Amino acid sequence: MLLSKSCVYGLRASLYLASRTDGEYVPIKKMSDKLEISFHFLTKILQQLTAEGIMESFKGPNGGIRLNRNGNNVYLMDIVLAIDGSQLLTECALGLPGCGTKNPCPLHDKWAKTRDSIRVMLEETSLTELVKKGKAENLRLTTDGGFDILFQD
Amino acid sequence: MLLSKSCVYGLRASLYLASRTDGEYVPIKKMSDKLEISFHFLTKILQQLTAEGIMESFKGPNGGIRLNRNGNNVYLMDIVLAIDGSQLLTECALGLPGCGTKNPCPLHDKWAKTRDSIRVMLEETSLTELVKKGKAENLRLTTDGGFDILFQD
DNA sequence: GTATATTAAGATAAAAGAGTCTCAATAACA
DNA sequence: TGTTATTGAGACTCTTTTATCTTAATATAC
Numbered sequence: 001m002l003l004s005k006s007c008v009y010g011l012r013a014s015l016y017l018a019s020r021t022d023g024e025y026v027p028i029k030k031m032s033d034k035l036e037i038s039f040h041f042l043t044k045i046l047q048q049l050t051a052e053g054i055m056e057s058f059k060g061p062n063g064g065i066r067l068n069r070n071g072n073n074v075y076l077m078d079i080v081l082a083i084d085g086s087q088l089l090t091e092c093a094l095g096l097p098g099c100g101t102k103n104p105c106p107l108h109d110k111w112a113k114t115r116d117s118i119r120v121m122l123e124e125t126s127l128t129e130l131v132k133k134g135k136a137e138n139l140r141l142t143t144d145g146g147f148d149i150l151f152q153d
Numbered sequence: 154m155l156l157s158k159s160c161v162y163g164l165r166a167s168l169y170l171a172s173r174t175d176g177e178y179v180p181i182k183k184m185s186d187k188l189e190i191s192f193h194f195l196t197k198i199l200q201q202l203t204a205e206g207i208m209e210s211f212k213g214p215n216g217g218i219r220l221n222r223n224g225n226n227v228y229l230m231d232i233v234l235a236i237d238g239s240q241l242l243t244e245c246a247l248g249l250p251g252c253g254t255k256n257p258c259p260l261h262d263k264w265a266k267t268r269d270s271i272r273v274m275l276e277e278t279s280l281t282e283l284v285k286k287g288k289a290e291n292l293r294l295t296t297d298g299g300f301d302i303l304f305q306d
Numbered sequence: 307g308t309a310t311a312t313t314a315a316g317a318t319a320a321a322a323g324a325g326t327c328t329c330a331a332t333a334a335c336a
Numbered sequence: 337t338g339t340t341a342t343t344g345a346g347a348c349t350c351t352t353t354t355a356t357c358t359t360a361a362t363a364t365a366c
Contacts, residue, residue, distance in 0.1 A: 002155060002241065005324065008248040015247075015259065027342065041325050047344065060333030061341045076260075088155065094168075095161040097296055105294065106168065106287035107229075107278070114274045121267045125260070134259035141258065143250055158354065180312065194355055200314070213363025214311045 002118075007083040009037050010045045012141055014079050017055065017067045018127035019135065019147070025057075025064030036142050045083065052082040067127075077122040089119050155271075160236040162190050163198045165294055167232050170208065170220045171280035172288065172300070178210075178217030189295050198236065205235040220280075230275040242272050 003011075012035050020026060028046060032039040046065050049055045056068040067074060080088070092099030093111040100108070133139065138146035156164075165188050173179060181199060185192040199218050202208045209221040220227060233241070245252030246264040253261070286292065291299035 001244070003246065005248065008246070011260075012247055025342095029342080038325060040327075043343075044325090044345095050343090057343060058333085059331075059341085059343045061335075063333070063342045065343085091154070093156065093161070094165055094294070095158065096293060099293075104292055106283040106292045106300075107164075108292075110274055110278055114271055117270045118267055121263055125263055130259040139257055139259045139261075140249060141247070147259075178312095182312085191355060193357075196313070197315090197355095203313090210313060211363080212311085212313045212361075214365075216312045216363070218313085 002088065003080065004084050006041075006045050006048075007080055009035075009042060010049060010079050010083045011076065012037070013042060013046060013065075014049070014054070014067070014074065014127055015130055015134070015141055017065065018074065019131045020066070023066065025062065025066050027064040031065070034142070049079065049082055052078075054078055054082055073126040073128055075123055075127070076125045077119075080122055089115060155241065156233065157237050159194075159198050159201075160233055162188075162195060163202060163232050163236045164229065165190070166195060166199060166218075167202070167207070167220070167227065167280055168283055168287070168294055170218065171227065172284045173219070176219065178215065178219050180217040184218070187295070202232065202235055205231075207231055207235055226279040226281055228276055228280070229278045230272075233275055242268060 013031055016031055016035060017026060028043050029039055031037075032042045035042070046055060046057070050057045050065065053068060054074060055065050057063070057065050092105055093107045094105045096105050099105050101112075134141065134147040138148055140146055166184055169184055169188060170179060181196050182192055184190075185195045188195070199208060199210070203210045203218065206221060207227060208218050210216070210218050245258055246260045247258045249258050252258050254265075287294065287300040291301055293299055
């Protein structure tokens with residue numbers, strides 16, 4: 001698995017939040033219902049993203065979570081790094097510690113190239129870009145149902 | 154993590170075997186010592202690869218494991234599929250079941266492209282190619298030490 | 307045939323990842 | 337001020353992966 005399950009859930013939740021343009025807090029419970037993710041599990045993941053400053057939270061009635069972008073776009077890489085760390089982008093394909101251009105394994109060069117294409121994809125893809133596409137083509141963020149059903153209250 | 158630890162160990166062992174051109178069986182114990190992998194764990198992994206027909210084994214004194222290539226080259230993809238299965242190459246980046254060109258998630262297109270570059274790399278890289286490179290440049294297959302130390306008895 | 311070197315197979319254990327539960331803290335509002 | 341809606345934090349459980357241990361099966365050689 002490329003990304004951990006936590007990370008995948010984090011991405012889905014981020015996309016959901018990014019599509020809410022009103023800037024209001026969304027309760028985690030609502031998100032977990034819509035996205036079909038366990039409430040408590042999602043809560044933990046969002047706590048991480050909040051701690052990293054990617055989201056901000058507010059307690060109490062009318063509270064919830066929202067993106068904290070200060071006008072800046074959020075990229076997939078931001079989420080992945082916050083949850084899974086940089087492992088995917090640095091690790092040796094043969095699991096050798098300290099593998100790099102200095103002291104490589106036989107697979108290093110090829111793997112570094114492949115890894116780079118993953119990195120570029122994550123770095124260059126923004127939440128807003130995917131939301132735009134998702135809305136335009138009514139794509140899905142859950143097992144069944146299109147993008148739109150997420151936003152019917 | 155892109156590949157499971159079992160798969161990584163399987164790749165290292167495969168490279169080790171591919172570098173032994175004499176066609177003799179290599180005892181797992183010797184391999185596990187050289188490659189610094191737990192003997193019992195490696196045994197299980199090699200059992201899988203033997204079951205898949207990628208290697209062949211022989212019991213008793215002078216027994217061990219060797220590649221069963223019948224003159225054919227083995228590619229990284231063979232090992233990965235045998236141990237980790239096709240998950241990596243088919244799975245949706247957002248974890249949605251049945252995600253594909255028919256019913257995609259917003260990330261599907263981009264991820265399919267990235268996934269493809271991983272697939273191509275695994276499909277096009279052969280053990281012999283890596284062994285050749287490893288020998289020529291004395292690269293490593295273990296934490297420390299070059300390719301050559303593996304083959305001093 | 308008996309001892310020895312090896313893989314095969316299954317049981318068990320330890321560690322990590324995924325998921326659940328409970329209670330505390332905070333904020334709104336009646 | 338008390339009730340309710342929410343996030344925060346920690347303990348706990350379940351599952352999968354990783355690793356170890358034990359015993360059986362098989363082949364060789366004396």
